[in-house]
Structure formats: structure tokens, C-alpha cells
Amino acid sequence: MRTRTIRLVTVLATAATAAGFVVGCSTTNAVPSIGYAVDAKIASYNGGSTVGAASGATAVFGRVLTGFFYTGPDGQPVADTDAGTAKEVPGETQTVQYRLNADGVYSDGVKTSCDDLYLTWAARSGRFTRPGERTGFFDAASTAGYADIERIDCQPGSKDATVVFRPGRRYLPWRTLFSAAELMPAHVVAKAAGVADVVTALQSGDGAVLGRIADFWNGGWALAPGALDLTKFPSSGPYRIESFSARDGLVLVANEKWWGAPPKTSRIVVWERGTDYAAKAKDNALGVVDLGAGSVANLKLDGFDQHTVASRGVEQLVLATGGVFASVDVRRAFAQCVPRQALFDTLGKAGQVPPNGLGAGPLNAHVVQQDSLYYGPASRAGEKYLGADVGAATATLASAGARQPTIRIGYQGPDARRAQTVAMIAESCRGAGFGVVDAGAPDFTPSRLAEGAVDVVLAGQGSMPGPAGSATNTTAFSALRAGSGLDFGGFTNTRYDAITDQLAGEANSTATLNLLTEAENLLWAQLPSIPLFATPRLIAFGNGMRNGIPGPTQAGTGWNMDRWVLQR
Known part of the structure; x- marks a missing residue:
């Protein structure tokens, strides 16, 4: 693993070896380039922006843009001391001291600095x-x-x-802040905005200057296959971007200015969603595969060690709270006819179903994970929506006064499993009076829900199409908070917002259980989303892969790509 996390990951690696996950080989010829297939849709370098988060930037750029923490394979935030150190200071007011590595420098030669933290805070504080x-x-x-x-x-x-945090406020998951793929190069923004430094510029309060800074932060790091101005995309990690094209993929190469242990393989080629993965596998262009299980029809991976695992991501239906779903009764009728148990039985199982924990059955909670000690009590409200109760759905829809509503379900395609999910929902809900339309498309983005172009998004937390989820579940909580960039359905509930605020600083287990139970009862009553199951992920390593450890989280299996070695 990474030089300073090898001891922490040893336990994980030992357990994974017993399960057949860590792949080793004694052959001698290491290939110079490894293909990495992941079903994120690369749209932005900036993982903290709405576009970047929803398109899976953390699964692609975690070893390009480093932070003080990264999401490890178990979903927990892990310190990355190559980037710097962070230490909470005892005291009445929560205070954290950050120190960037003295040797830290971007690939363009500019030193990492606290300007990067200041910009990240300014952009994500909601204060400006x-x-x-x-x-x-x-x-x-x-x-x-x-x-x-x-x-x-x-x-x-x-x-x-x-x-320094606000007086009287504590944020317990502070290790999720200033993390990999979200700590952006402030000097690039300063140059684009025409200012000496972003700290002074932001403190000035000049609206015109703030506008220029924000405009670049929002869209200046957009990515699409084609020619790139690489001066906008400097790296603070072991890899940097070399090129991005439909034919050759996103090419990451060793960053010559990286101050830590050099990557074991000098070139990683990331193949995003929409790639013909079957053809790439046949051409021997893949070494690591991390896709939604069943999402690619007829995918054959000969010469791979394959595993299907339950992930921290949650397969769910994110509902609009306007249009056809403006009435909570219509949302409830739809939830009553969605065949959640049948969907899990057919599409949601990740190998042998465990008696409890991740992947143990349909997910009956929106923000509480199945392996949480709080899951049992907090998830009871969802148990009444296990099966398709067409009779109840018909009655609820009639009482709402809705006549044969049409529901458009959008997702980023092609995705065979999600297409089948929509087909099963359409078949089940037809009897209750719903018409369900498959609105999946290669160019689909979750913003279409906010625009009214669809009524439902089928995706993971935060409407992410690919890798998603973490042990802290921060994205799941914030995606249902009013005003959040990831709240594509427009859900607004002041009590839910207050609960999430209190949970962020609550250390008492009894109070936490009560708050989580209240939150789940509220969410099942209001139905801004319908959780289905822990998303099963297909993770495969080519024969001869060393140091491959599955990462069924928002960081993807590429969380330690700089340690990969593929020997043939």
C-alpha cells in the first residue's frame, strides 16, 4: 500500500487474502501500463463541485489530487501524511491544525499551501x-x-x-474535510481570476472578484475527451493527467514532482462509463475492473480473478418533489408498488447473502447503513415497503386524485442492470395505474431531475452513477439536505436539516439512535428517495496483479493505484 499506510492496511490485506481478494504473482515481467475500467463518467477535475461529485471524481483522481485524508477500502477516512498532517487541538472551541508537507509541490512546480484549504472552505461553506x-x-x-x-x-x-469551528458547534467527522480529489490548486484559480492570491481576494469581499473565482471553481476544471490545457490541471499526487481522448482513455502518468514513494506502475489508463469494456477486455487492455455488477451485458473477463461484493453505495430511486411527484401521496403510492424484495432477489445479491450487514437484504434505510449498530431499530419504518403491494398503491393513488401518472426514470447508460430494474418497476406499477418510462441515456446527468426532464434518478448516493458510499455516509445525509448541490430532487424539510446538524456533533449513542430513527421515520413518510439495496460491485484483477484490494466505496478500487503491479 502507500508508504505511510501499509501498516494500517495490513489487517485488511490479510483478511482480503483469505477471501481471495488480494492478487499476487511470482512472475517477473511487469507491464508498464495498466488499464482501469470504472463506471464513473469523468466530467470534472473538481470533486467538491456538484458536477465533480455526481460524476465520480473521487474514484478517478484520488491519487492525482491528494488531501489530508482519503477514503480507504473499508470506507473510513484514512490519513495521508504524504500530503500533510491534521491534528485536533483540545479546547472548548473545536480547532484543527493543518500542516502541509514541507516538500509538497504541484506538478507545475508551485508549492502546496494553505491557500488550497482556504479556497476549499470558501467554496463549500455556503458563506459567499x-x-x-x-x-x-x-x-x-x-x-x-x-x-x-x-x-x-x-x-x-x-x-x-x-x-476554527463556530462556537458551540462540533463536527465529529472532521476527517472528511480537505480530502483527496477535493483539495484544489488555489494558484490555478488565482491566475484565472487575475488576483495575486485567493486568500486576500476572498477576504476583500469584492463581488466581481468573487464571481471570477467562483466561475472558475465551478466550471474551469470541466473535463471531456479532447485537447486539454494541462496548465489548469496540475497534480499534487503520484500521478498527473497526460491526455484524455475517447480512443485512448484518460491517461495518467507518473508525476515527476511527486515527493513521496514513486508509483509502482508509471502509467494508468482510466476507461470511463460508456467504454466498450468487453472489447477492451478482449484486447487485453484492462488490468483492473470496477463496475456495477450486471451493468455490462455479456461481459467476459477471461484471465481475471473476479469477485462480486456488496458496496457502501446504495442503489436507490431519487424522486422529484415537484411535478408528478409534488404530492407525497403519489410518491407513497409509487413506493408501495416498487418491488423492492424482488429487485434485491433478482439484481441486488452480491454472491451468498450474509445473515446481516451489507447486502443482507433490501435496504430499509436512507442514511443508516446495514452494518451499523443503529440499523435494526432505525430501519423498521421501511419494512412495510418490502413487497409490491399493488392494491395499497392503487388505493393511495386514487386518494391522491392522480389519474395514470407517467413516471420517467433516468439513469446513465448503457446499464443492463438498471434497465432491468426499470423494467421490473414498470411491470409491477402498471397494475396500480402508473406508466413507467425508461429514460436512461449515455449523456444522462442527474441535473435533469431538477430541470423536470425526468421524475426519478436511478443511481447511488448523491445520484452518482458509479462508485459511491463511505462509512461516514456524509454524502447520503447531505444529498437530502435543503440547498445541497446534490439535492437534485429539491427535497426541503427543516426538521430533517436540524437532525443532520445535531447528528454531526452528537457523541452520545442513545441520542444518536433516537435522532437516526426520527430521521428515517421522517424520510419514509416524505419519500424523497426509495432505497433498494447495497449496490453490488464487480471487482476483478487480471492474473498477475499485485496489491489489488477492492474499494467498494466512493473512492473506487483505484484508491491505491500507485501500488499496483501487473506481472505477465
């Missing part, structure tokens, strides 16, 4: 709003944790930053 409006300058995926920060003490260009 347009004059006379409540609309923020920045299109952040969420403000979780960052909104609780009162200030950051940062001398522009310094390696040190002191983060």
Missing part, C-alpha cells in the same frame, strides 16, 4: 452569496462540515493553517 441574493457564488456538492467553520487562519503561501 451573491449581493442581494441567497444564491451562493459556488456550486458546491455540499456544505457539510465546511459550513461549521468560523474561520481559517492562513498566511498566503504558508504551509500551515488553523481551522
Whole structure:
């Protein structure tokens, strides 16, 4: 594993070896380039933006843009001391001291600095709003944790930053802040905005300057196959972007300015969603595969060690709260006819079903994971929606006064499993009076839900099409919070927002259980989304792969790609 996390991962690797997950080989010829198939749709370098988060930037750029923490294979935040150190300071007011690695430098030669932290906080705090409006300058995926920060003490260009939280507020999952693929290069933004440094510029409060900074943060790091201005995409990790094209994929190469242990393989080619994975496998162009199980029809992976695992991601239906679903009764009728048990039995199993924990059955909670100690009590409200109760759905729909509503379910395709999911829902809900339309498309984005072009998004947490989920479940909580960039359905509930605020700082287990149970009861009553099951992931390593450990989380299996070695 990475040089400074090898001891932490040893236990995971030992357990994984027993399950046949870690792949080793004694042959001698290591290939110079490894193909990595992942069903994220690469759209932005900026994992903290709405577009970046929803398109899976953390699964692609975790070893290109480093942070103080990254999501490990078990879903927990793990410290990355190559990037720097973070230490919580005892005291009445929560304070965290950050120190960037003294040797840290971007691939363009500019040193990492506390400016990067200040920019990330400014963009994600929700504090910077347009004059006379409540609309923020920045299109952040969420403000979780960052909104609780009162200030950051940062001398522009310094390696040190002191983060001070609001008086009376504690944010327990503070290790999820300033993390991999979300800590962006502030000097690039400063150049684009025409300012000396972003810290001074942001502190000035000049609306025009703030607008230029935000415009670049929101869209300046957009990615699509084609020619790239690589000066906008410097790396702070062991890999940097070399090129991106439909024919050759996203090519990552060793970053010559990286100060840590050099990557074991000098070139990784990322193949995004929409790639003909079967053809790439046949051409021997893949070494690692991390896809939704059953999402690619007729995929044959000869010469691979394959495993289907239950992930931290949640397969779910994210519902609009306007249009055809403006009435909660219509949402309830739809939930009553969705065949959740049958969907799990047919599409949701990841190998042998365990008696409890991840993948043990249909998921009966929106924000509480199946392996949580709180899951049993908190998930009871969802048990009444296990099967397709067409009679109840028919009666509920009639009482709502809705006549044969048409429901358009969108997802990013092609995806054979999700197409079958829509087909099963259509068949079940037809008897209750719903018409269900498959609105999956290769160019689908979850923003179509907010635009009214579809009524439902079929995806993971935060409407992510590919790898998703973490042990902290921060994305799941924030995606249902009013005003969050990931709240594509437009759900608004002040009590839910208050619960999430309290949970973020609650250390008492009894109080936590009560709050989570209240949250789940509220969400099952309001139905902004319908959880289905822990998304099964197909993770495969080519024969001869060393140091391959599945990452069924938002960081994907590429979480340690700099340690991969493929020997043939």
C-alpha cells in the first residue's frame, strides 16, 4: 500500500487474502501500463463541485489530487501524511491544525499551501452569496462540515493553517474535510481570476472578484475527451493527467514532482462509463475492473480473478418533489408498488447473502447503513415497503386524485442492470395505474431531475452513477439536505436539516439512535428517495496483479493505484 499506510492496511490485506481478494504473482515481467475500467463518467477535475461529485471524481483522481485524508477500502477516512498532517487541538472551541508537507509541490512546480484549504472552505461553506441574493457564488456538492467553520487562519503561501469551528458547534467527522480529489490548486484559480492570491481576494469581499473565482471553481476544471490545457490541471499526487481522448482513455502518468514513494506502475489508463469494456477486455487492455455488477451485458473477463461484493453505495430511486411527484401521496403510492424484495432477489445479491450487514437484504434505510449498530431499530419504518403491494398503491393513488401518472426514470447508460430494474418497476406499477418510462441515456446527468426532464434518478448516493458510499455516509445525509448541490430532487424539510446538524456533533449513542430513527421515520413518510439495496460491485484483477484490494466505496478500487503491479 502507500508508504505511510501499509501498516494500517495490513489487517485488511490479510483478511482480503483469505477471501481471495488480494492478487499476487511470482512472475517477473511487469507491464508498464495498466488499464482501469470504472463506471464513473469523468466530467470534472473538481470533486467538491456538484458536477465533480455526481460524476465520480473521487474514484478517478484520488491519487492525482491528494488531501489530508482519503477514503480507504473499508470506507473510513484514512490519513495521508504524504500530503500533510491534521491534528485536533483540545479546547472548548473545536480547532484543527493543518500542516502541509514541507516538500509538497504541484506538478507545475508551485508549492502546496494553505491557500488550497482556504479556497476549499470558501467554496463549500455556503458563506459567499451573491449581493442581494441567497444564491451562493459556488456550486458546491455540499456544505457539510465546511459550513461549521468560523474561520481559517492562513498566511498566503504558508504551509500551515488553523481551522476554527463556530462556537458551540462540533463536527465529529472532521476527517472528511480537505480530502483527496477535493483539495484544489488555489494558484490555478488565482491566475484565472487575475488576483495575486485567493486568500486576500476572498477576504476583500469584492463581488466581481468573487464571481471570477467562483466561475472558475465551478466550471474551469470541466473535463471531456479532447485537447486539454494541462496548465489548469496540475497534480499534487503520484500521478498527473497526460491526455484524455475517447480512443485512448484518460491517461495518467507518473508525476515527476511527486515527493513521496514513486508509483509502482508509471502509467494508468482510466476507461470511463460508456467504454466498450468487453472489447477492451478482449484486447487485453484492462488490468483492473470496477463496475456495477450486471451493468455490462455479456461481459467476459477471461484471465481475471473476479469477485462480486456488496458496496457502501446504495442503489436507490431519487424522486422529484415537484411535478408528478409534488404530492407525497403519489410518491407513497409509487413506493408501495416498487418491488423492492424482488429487485434485491433478482439484481441486488452480491454472491451468498450474509445473515446481516451489507447486502443482507433490501435496504430499509436512507442514511443508516446495514452494518451499523443503529440499523435494526432505525430501519423498521421501511419494512412495510418490502413487497409490491399493488392494491395499497392503487388505493393511495386514487386518494391522491392522480389519474395514470407517467413516471420517467433516468439513469446513465448503457446499464443492463438498471434497465432491468426499470423494467421490473414498470411491470409491477402498471397494475396500480402508473406508466413507467425508461429514460436512461449515455449523456444522462442527474441535473435533469431538477430541470423536470425526468421524475426519478436511478443511481447511488448523491445520484452518482458509479462508485459511491463511505462509512461516514456524509454524502447520503447531505444529498437530502435543503440547498445541497446534490439535492437534485429539491427535497426541503427543516426538521430533517436540524437532525443532520445535531447528528454531526452528537457523541452520545442513545441520542444518536433516537435522532437516526426520527430521521428515517421522517424520510419514509416524505419519500424523497426509495432505497433498494447495497449496490453490488464487480471487482476483478487480471492474473498477475499485485496489491489489488477492492474499494467498494466512493473512492473506487483505484484508491491505491500507485501500488499496483501487473506481472505477465
